[in-house]
Amino acid sequence: MPLESLGLSTLPIQDLFPSIRQNLARHNQLILRAPTGAGKSTALPLAMLDWPEVEGKILLLEPRRLAARMIARYLARCLGEKVGQRVGLRVRGETQVSAETRLEVVTEGVLTRLIQSDPELTGVGLILFDEVHERHLATDLALALALEVQGGLRDDLKVMLMSATLQGQPLAQLLPEAPLLESEGRSFPVSVEYAPVATGQPWLPSLVAQVKRQLASQDGNLLVFLPGMGEIRSAAEQLQGQVADNVDICPLYGQLSGAEQDRAVAVPEAGRRKVVLATNLAESSLTIDGITVVVDAGYQRRASLNLRTGQTRLELVRISQSSAEQRAGRAGRLAPGHCVRLWSETQQQGLAEAELPEIQRADLLSLVLELAAWGTTDVNELAWLSPPPDSAVQRARALLQRLELVAADGRITALGQRVHRLGADPRLGHMLVKAAAWETDSKEPGLLRLACDLAALLEEGDPLRGRQVGADLGRRLDAARSGRYRQMADKWWRQLGQGHASKPAHHSEAGWLLALAYPDRIAQGRGGSGHRFLLSGGAGATLEESDPLCAEPYLVVASLNERAGQGDARIHLAAALNLDALKAVQPGLFETVRHAGLDSASGALKAERQTRIGALVVGRERLSDLTEADYRLALLDHLRRKGLEALPWSDRARTLQARVALAAQTLTTESWPDLSDSALLAGLEQWLGPYLSGLTKTGQLKQLDLYQILLDQVPWQAQSLLNSELPERLTVPTGSALALHYHSGGVKLAVRVQEMYGQSDTPRLARGALPVTLELLSPAQRPIQITQDLAGFWAGAWSEVKKEMKGRYPKHLWPDDPANTAPTRKTKRHLT
DNA sequence: CTCTCCCT
Incomplete structure (x- = not known):
């Protein structure tokens, strides 16, 4: 069909059509770089409907539901049709396709599901991945699966990656055979101004000042990028009353209602201007028309998994160069624009090229x-x-x-x-399926319905976020029983709910239900000030001190945020937990262990039977039948807490540690035990356990001969090699056997220089692999020179040293050719 | 002083 009739005649992507067609005829993988406004997700897929090079259905992948819906609607309208005719739509909760449909606009998660249910993707000829540069988890997963289908089952399937930028994106590395096509965008130039904040100064006041300056010096509307809701609110407060009457301040972030977001996006009435204070939302998800000035603070909040604790933390971080460019581009969509960056050109060079991909x-x-x-x-x-x-x-x-x-x-x-079929978060899906089973078994009505309400609440986010109402989930359940919450909860209830009650069980059942989803986030009060908790996963967490939940001995934490550099995570959403109820339904969470330990106050040994949930001790029973094994376990436990320093280390034992470490590097024909501190601490029970027999008090640890115990870890063969090649002492030319100082990087010998006369070069250990670092001393044991090259020293610096020594110690012998002089421990008088 | 998305 003629594109002109669709109002798409001037899009830059059209220039590439002949080239795209040629390449589609010859290749099944293609990479297209096309910036915003090129027409890659509108004119291109429409044109493709008529291309003989594209057989079968076209899937256009969008990362967001909203974008998918808008594009589908727009494309259908271009064809004079409704969505569901030639252009279809498939997103969560909405499917509009028919036998007529040739082009399906889908979200990435949907493609993953399509591939799982039909790995051959029957009838699909081409998949277009849009906005690949955003690198969402779903994009990377859908792409990996699509390539798997293409490689193993469907070599005729065509895949095309479309990205606004290739900066820092490994697209060509993944698809080395794919031709790379580039299109111009359709945008206007944006001038960039760097306005760095003085080091150590808070940046928000500078940002507010910049906004005021730009309002005075530039026409049009401003878009300001801030990291989060808190900063947006604070900036709005500081600007209120400080700007002209015709300027509206419009906050814009994900948690705002649709109407509030619309107000920020809408074009102002004639004579009025606006300042939009936005999060990352405005970088890619939402387009705001009529922006001519962008002010960018240069920060974003980013979620990352903390591998140590398994919790996700939200961090304030610098944006990437690629992101900064996208943000600046928002000022040039309709006319030439201006962008102010609150950092310097030098700092710009230091920014990462692209964001770290979500995966x-x-x-x-x-x-x-x-x-x-x-x-x-x-x-x-x-x-x-x-x-x-x-x-x-x-x-x-x-x-x-x-x-x-x-x-x-x-x-x-x-x-x-x-659980997978439910499409819920795996934790919450597990809770839903188990809740349905429990309701059936226990005949307690409403458990599933309550679980559905809880899952919807946790998937869609806190309806009371930002209000000072404490962390209790129970208070939110009523606020989350309408709108999108209701829709999701109903969907799960219909999937699982046959024969189940439609009225939810009481709030108080929420705790143990949530423990099914978060077995690692059961929290126990730590006593003391009352707002600190220990999690079953081992980490610490705190509530706001005024939160009524502080009075609860046990909680289940559904949402928490670790703060970088600060100890405990902050609890955002939690429910009180009745431990007896949990034990009745989930006895498997509880384990019983015999525990022996030394009381830290008295030093006395005690043994108990503990009931635990992960790291939490939720029950104790004193035991009186102490055994030798109990003593051993208690001493080991004591050492684990105090560290290796609590052992009676001698220099000789420390030296042995270093010798064995060096042996492992240089004498590789033997196998050597790992005697490093970290390995010793980790394997305490294996190597030290046998030597603790008969000991009953920590004070008796002093009796241990650590040198001998460590030596026992070295096999006999290796011991004799160690003694010959990395000896404790080295015999120097005078016949003195001097102690060698071993450390992690090598070995050192401190020796009076006169004792080394007659030695022409540096002594070497470990079959010659390890030179001894010589610390050459004056007759008064003062260091003269440190060297690993004795021959070089004799031939070079020695003549200077000799002169100085002669002046200071005239009674000693200072020969011209020390390598061929007899060594001595004495003065000249003794020689004559 | 909680970023943003997504799920037959």
Whole structure:
């Protein structure tokens, strides 16, 4: 069809059409760089409907539901049709496709599901990935699966990656055979001004001043990029009353209602101007028309998984160069614009080229379950733009196993398949399926309905966010029973709810239900000031001190945020937990262990039977039948807490540690034990345990001969090699056997220079692999020279040293050719 | 002083 008739005649992407067609005829992979406004997600897919090079259906992938819906509507209108005719739409909760549909606009998560249900993607000829540069987790996963389909089952399937920028994106590395086509965008020049904030100064006041300056000096509307809601509110307060009457201040962030967002996006009435204070939302998700000036603070909040604790933390970080460019571009969509950056040109060079892709920093629980549903237990089997980090994959798999969604071999279980089908977060999905089963078994009505309400609340976000109402989830349940919350909860209830009550059980059941989703976030009050808690996963967490939940001995924490550099995480959403109720339904969470330990106050040994949930001790029973094993365990426990320094180290034992470490590097024909501090601490029970027999008090640890115990760890053969090649002492030319000083990097010998006469070159150990660092001393034991090259020293610096020594110690012998002089410990008088 | 998305 003629594009002119669709009002798309002037789009830059058209110039590339002949080239795209040629390449589609010859290749099944293609990379297209096209900035905003080129027409890559509008004119291009429409034109493709008529191209003979494209057979079958076209899938256009969008990262966001809103964008997918708008594009589908726009394209259908261009064809004079409704969505669901030639142009279809498939997003969560909305499917409009028919037999007539040739082009389906879908979100990335939907493609993943399509591939899982039909791995051959029957009828699909081409997949267009839009906005690949944003590198969402869903993009990377959908792409990896699509390439798997293409490589293994469908070599006729065509895949095209479309990205606004290639800066820092490994697209060509992943698809080395794919031709790379580049299109111009359609935008106006944006002048960039660097206005750095003085070091050590808070940046918000500078930003407010800049906004006022730009309002005075430039025409049009301003878009200001800030990291979060808090900064936006504070900036709005500082600007209020400080700007002209015709200027509106419009906050814009995800948590605002649709109407409030619309106000920020709308074009102001004639004679009025606006300042939009926005988060990252305005960088890619929302377009605001009529912006001529961008003021960029240069920060964003970014979620990353903390591998140590398994919690996600939100950090304030600098944006990337690529992101800064996208933000600046927002000023040049309709006319030439201006951008002020609150950093310097030097700092600009220091910014990362692109954002770290989500797959490299996010919690991978969903990703690993999606892969298991597809049948992959080894993530490295797939081709990734950036591979998911092993450590995060292992953590995700461990939790999925704990939730019984995957088996020990990594395969998905029947329960896992049911949870996957729900499309909920795996933790919440587990809670939903178990709640349905419990309601059936216990005949207690409304458990499933309550679980559905809780899951919707946690997936869609806190309806009371930002208000000072404490962390209690119960207070939010009523606020989250309408609108989108209701829609989601109803969907799950329909999937699982046959024969279940439609009225939710009481709030007080929320605690144990949530423990099904968050077994690692059961919290126990730490006593003392009352707002500090310990989590079953081992980390600490705190409530606001005024929060009524502080009075609860146990909580389940549904949402918390670690703060970089500060100790405990802050609890945002939690429910009180009745431990007895939890034990009745989830006895498997509780484990019983015999624990022996030394009372830190009295030093006396005590043994108890502890009931634990992960790191929490929730019950204790004193035991009186102490055994030798108890003493041993208690002493080991004591050492683990105090560290290796609590052992009676001698110089000789420390030296042995260093000798064995050096032996492992230089004498590789033998195998050597790892006697490093970290290995010793980790393996305390194995190497030290046997020597603790008969000891009953910490004071008796002093009796241990650590040198001998460590030496016992070295096999006999290796011991004799150690003694010959890395000896404790070295015999110098005078015959003195001097102590060698071993350390992690090598070995040193301190010796009076006169004792080295007659030695022509540096002595070497470990079959010559290790030169001895010589610290040559004056007759008064003062250092003269440190060298690993004795021959060089004799031939070079010695003549100067000799002169100085002669002046200071005239009674000693200072020869011209020390390498060929007899060594001595004495003065000249003794020689004559 | 909680960023933003997504799920047959």
